[in-house]
Amino acid sequence: xxxxxxxxxxxxxxxxxxxxxxxxxxxxxxxxxxxxxxxxxxxxxxxxxxxxxxxxxxxxxxxxxxxxxxxxxxxxxxxxxxxxxxxxxxxxxxxxxxxxxxxxxxxxxxxxxxxxxxxxxxxxxxxxxxxxxxxxxxxxxxxxxxxxxxxxxxxxxxxxxxxxxxxxxxxxxxxxxxxxxxxxxxxxxxxxxxxxxxxxxxxxxxxxxxxxxxxxxxxxxxxxxxxxxxxxxxxxxxxxxxxxxxxxxxxxxxxxxxxxxxxxxxxxxxxxxxxxxxxxxxxxxxxxxxxxxxxxxxxxxxxxxxxxxxxxxxxxxxxxxxxxxxxxxxxxxxxxxxxxxxxxxxxxxxxxxxxxxxxxxxxxxxxxxxxxxxxxxxxxxxxxxxxxxxxxxxxxxxxxxxxxxxxxxxxxxxxxxxxxxxxxxxxxxxxxxxxxxxxxxxxxxxxxxxxxxxxxxxxxxx
Amino acid sequence: xxxxxxxxxxxxxxxxxxxxxxxxxxxxxxxxxxxxxxxxxxxxxxxxxxxxxxxxxxxxxxxxxxxxxxxxxxxxxxxxxxxxxxxxxxxxxxxxxxxxxxxxxxxxxxxxxxxxxxxxxxxxxxxxxxxxxxxxxxxxxxxxxxxxxxxxxxxxxxxxxxxxxxxxxxxxxxxxxxxxxxxxxxxxxxxxxxxxxxxxxxxxxxxxxxxxxxxxxxxxxxxxxxxxxxxxxxxxxxxxxxxxxxxxxxxxxxxxxxxxxxxxxxxxxxxxxxxxxxxxxxxxxxxxxxxxxxxxxxxxxxxxxxxxxxxxxxxxxxxxxxxxxxxxxxxxxxxxxx
Ligand code: HEM
Numbered sequence: 001x002x003x004x005x006x007x008x009x010x011x012x013x014x015x016x017x018x019x020x021x022x023x024x025x026x027x028x029x030x031x032x033x034x035x036x037x038x039x040x041x042x043x044x045x046x047x048x049x050x051x052x053x054x055x056x057x058x059x060x061x062x063x064x065x066x067x068x069x070x071x072x073x074x075x076x077x078x079x080x081x082x083x084x085x086x087x088x089x090x091x092x093x094x095x096x097x098x099x100x101x102x103x104x105x106x107x108x109x110x111x112x113x114x115x116x117x118x119x120x121x122x123x124x125x126x127x128x129x130x131x132x133x134x135x136x137x138x139x140x141x142x143x144x145x146x147x148x149x150x151x152x153x154x155x156x157x158x159x160x161x162x163x164x165x166x167x168x169x170x171x172x173x174x175x176x177x178x179x180x181x182x183x184x185x186x187x188x189x190x191x192x193x194x195x196x197x198x199x200x201x202x203x204x205x206x207x208x209x210x211x212x213x214x215x216x217x218x219x220x221x222x223x224x225x226x227x228x229x230x231x232x233x234x235x236x237x238x239x240x241x242x243x244x245x246x247x248x249x250x251x252x253x254x255x256x257x258x259x260x261x262x263x264x265x266x267x268x269x270x271x272x273x274x275x276x277x278x279x280x281x282x283x284x285x286x287x288x289x290x291x292x293x294x295x296x297x298x299x300x301x302x303x304x305x306x307x308x309x310x311x312x313x314x315x316x317x318x319x320x321x322x323x324x325x326x327x328x329x330x331x332x333x334x335x336x337x338x339x340x341x342x343x344x345x346x347x348x349x350x351x352x353x354x355x356x357x358x359x360x361x362x363x364x365x366x367x368x369x370x371x372x373x374x375x376x377x378x379x380x381x382x383x384x385x386x387x388x389x390x391x392x393x394x395x396x397x398x399x400x401x402x403x404x405x406x407x408x409x410x411x412x413x414x415x416x417x418x419x420x421x422x423x424x425x426x427x428x429x430x431x432x433x434x435x436x437x438x439x440x441x442x443x444x445x446x447x448x449x450x451x452x453x454x455x456x457x458x459x460x461x462x
Numbered sequence: 463x464x465x466x467x468x469x470x471x472x473x474x475x476x477x478x479x480x481x482x483x484x485x486x487x488x489x490x491x492x493x494x495x496x497x498x499x500x501x502x503x504x505x506x507x508x509x510x511x512x513x514x515x516x517x518x519x520x521x522x523x524x525x526x527x528x529x530x531x532x533x534x535x536x537x538x539x540x541x542x543x544x545x546x547x548x549x550x551x552x553x554x555x556x557x558x559x560x561x562x563x564x565x566x567x568x569x570x571x572x573x574x575x576x577x578x579x580x581x582x583x584x585x586x587x588x589x590x591x592x593x594x595x596x597x598x599x600x601x602x603x604x605x606x607x608x609x610x611x612x613x614x615x616x617x618x619x620x621x622x623x624x625x626x627x628x629x630x631x632x633x634x635x636x637x638x639x640x641x642x643x644x645x646x647x648x649x650x651x652x653x654x655x656x657x658x659x660x661x662x663x664x665x666x667x668x669x670x671x672x673x674x675x676x677x678x679x680x681x682x683x684x685x686x687x688x689x690x691x692x693x694x695x696x697x698x699x700x701x702x703x704x705x706x707x708x709x710x711x712x713x714x715x716x717x718x719x720x721x722x723x724x725x726x727x728x729x730x731x732x733x734x735x736x737x738x739x740x741x742x743x744x745x746x747x748x749x750x751x752x753x754x755x756x757x758x759x760x761x762x763x764x765x766x767x768x769x770x771x772x773x774x775x776x777x778x779x780x781x782x783x784x785x786x787x788x789x790x791x792x793x794x795x796x797x798x799x800x
Binding site for chain 1: 556557596598662666695698699701702703705706709710712713716717720723724727728729732733735736737738739741742744745748749751752754755756757758759785
């Protein structure tokens with residue numbers, strides 16, 4: 001029976017350690033130590049611990065080194081920076097674990113996971129009472145004479161209802177299988193994981209990304225884009241001009257959405273494409289995506305008796321404000337809401353408790369301040385643009401899909417069930433048993449239920 | 463919050479408290495008595511009523527807010543309680559288990575209570591910040607919350623497996639660990655007095671020490687329990703139940719992480735940015751991948767897997783609540799209340 005036993009190893013997922021000792025020994029010799037699942041669990045643990053550390057410690061790549069020094073005292077921060085913990089996802093340590101995990105996964109996939117697919121279409125043989133008796137989960141009962149056909153009929157109906165595919169043998173027996181698709185799970189998942197690695201590698205070799213705040217009517221170029229050290233991609237020759245940009249508010253004044261109209265402009269100034277973007281709705285051109293990622297009012301232009309002044313705006317909660325010192329004791333404060341339609345002008349002197357409102361002036365109107373004519377000329381918004389080029393994306397997305405399918409398949413418990421009716425002297429013995437690696441007790445329960453329903457055909461032995 | 467919504471939520475809270483008591487009482491009735499059977503049935507029914515009320519409460523909240531009702535910590539806690547109850551109802555139908563019932567009610571109650579103690583601003587329906595205005599929100603978040611709840615149930619089954627297999631010492635250690643970790647989260651959410659580093663240490667330290675001690679103490683077996691064949695059977699069943707929960711939770715977590723990536727890519731142009739919460743979800747994912755491989759390939763014993771499942775529960779707790787309440791930063795700060 002070695003062939004059957006070997007097949008059980010691959011197809012039926014044995015629960016007994018007793019079954020394939022010899023076959024297993026033979027297999028293990030062919031498999032490299034890099035393919036050990038112990039190693040993968042060890043690597044997964046190391047990886048998890050590393051990521052945990054990276055999640056705990058502010059990362060330079062995301063928030064900048066200053067944050068690290070803000071969060072810890074000086075010596076701790078210096079230690080964290082020196083040891084690479086503040087940039088752990090680019091550290092040699094992390095890259096080494098990733099590389100080892102990749103090698104482990106590739107070797108395992110090819111040596112242990114994919115080969116199992118060969119047995120996917122192989123049919124399991126029918127088992128007699130003796131073999132069924134060896135299965136991890138098996139039962140035996142005696143039947144009333146002449147009830148075999150009815151019993152098999154009832155079992156078939158019940159198993160079919162449970163979703164099993166049932167086949168009969170020439171003699172008195174059947175075999176049934178549930179969730180064969182579930183056996184594809186490891187293969188599919190691991191193909192997905194390998195594709196993910198491929199996609200990520202393509203991106204890191206050819207992609208780039210970056211962020212830049214751009215003022216209204218100015219342009220975004222890609223001079224300060226970031227990309228990996230090992231890089232064979234190329235940067236676009238075109239730039240992106242901010243034609244207009246605005247913010248939409250909730251009635252309460254909080255931001256609801258930011259919009260920017262962008263034009264793609266080539267070297268000669270020709271407009272190639274124009275589109276309005278908003279958060280969650282980017283512009284795409286030649287594989288580069290440009291995202292709305294933040295928004296603000298940046299500069300205020302006013303004129304005093306015809307003389308223009310540009311003032312930087314600070315964000316103060318829901319308002320923006322500019323400060324213009326007039327002399328050592330007096331400051332002119334100008335404040336705007338995010339719509340930028342009206343400028344409120346205040347004066348503040350040292351001895352005053354609160355600023356005094358001098359007046360409110362709509363856009364392009366004049367406010368008389370004593371002998372000075374102040375005009376609210378314009379306000380310049382700034383739009384935060386995030387861009388990226390990710391050539392590996394289709395592969396990565398494909399991988400996501402495959403992984404999803406794989407893990408879904410993995411939740412299907414694969415079950416095999418055999419049944420044989422044999423004469424034992426005067427009586428008819430029914431052997432029923434099977435294997436289910438994933439949900440043993442659930443399987444046993446369903447088996448017991450099947451047997452319970454056979455009650456009317458049962459014969460109690462004297 | 464309307465009265466209807468409040469009433470429904472409170473009914474759900476009260477019925478989880480009631481089902482807890484019914485389940486507890488059922489433990490003190492004779493092991494095969496009719497009373498026991500009835501009280502378990504009753505417990506299940508009360509739980510089901512709570513589950514339905516909570517479903518209705520969440521729906522009414524959504525209607526009132528005119529958006530998908532999952533945008534702050536309070537709402538996500540309601541979802542978590544909902545998924546814990548639903549998850550229990552799902553596994554109890556398949557296995558006819560009741561011990562898990564009182565643990566599941568207890569978990570739901572703790573989460574209701576936690577939600578109730580949050581400041582009023584969390585209960586109020588607030589407008590969303592631009593980053594959250596997207597249909598992706600309801601594709602991405604619910605699977606995650608439900609997966610967290612399933613992992614909780616898996617961890618609780620792990621505890622029951624330890625109990626039934628006579629690993630009393632390990633059980634004690636694991637319960638203590640969970641209690642320490644929860645205390646850290648409670649303090650982190652509601653108190654300003656304790657330094658975050660102490661809380662972080664309290665959570666991570668106790669989890670590490672607890673897990674290691676848990677493994678080491680597995681050798682201490684209660685002889686009476688391991689001789690009791692009924693108990694051995696029940697232990698195997700809880701092992702099975704734990705696996706079923708992971709088998710549901712893992713695809714959901716995978717789906718949640720991947721859709722999070724798709725959303726991030728859609729909104730910010732990068733599907734992965736090593737944001738702390740995102741990284742933490744990956745840690746949890748890896749730990750359950752390890753659980754699955756240990757189970758399928760190494761055929762690890764049920765007790766060891768139970769300890770792994772409890773470790774998974776702790777990681778889930780850290781991912782779900784710990785990162786915000788223990789002062790880790792990041793984009794996903796809608797869970798922050800301070
Ligand atoms: C370090 C790398 C890894 C190695 C060496 C490895 C190895 C294996 C092996 C040997 C199997 C069993 C195949 C079988 O019994 O037919 C397996 C199954 C599986 N692996 Fe991995 N694995 C790795 C990483 C991962 C990761 C990161 C995931 C995350 C999703 C994963 C998901 C799965 C799934 C879902 C199964 C199927 C389990 C089932 O049948 O229920 N693997 N893996």
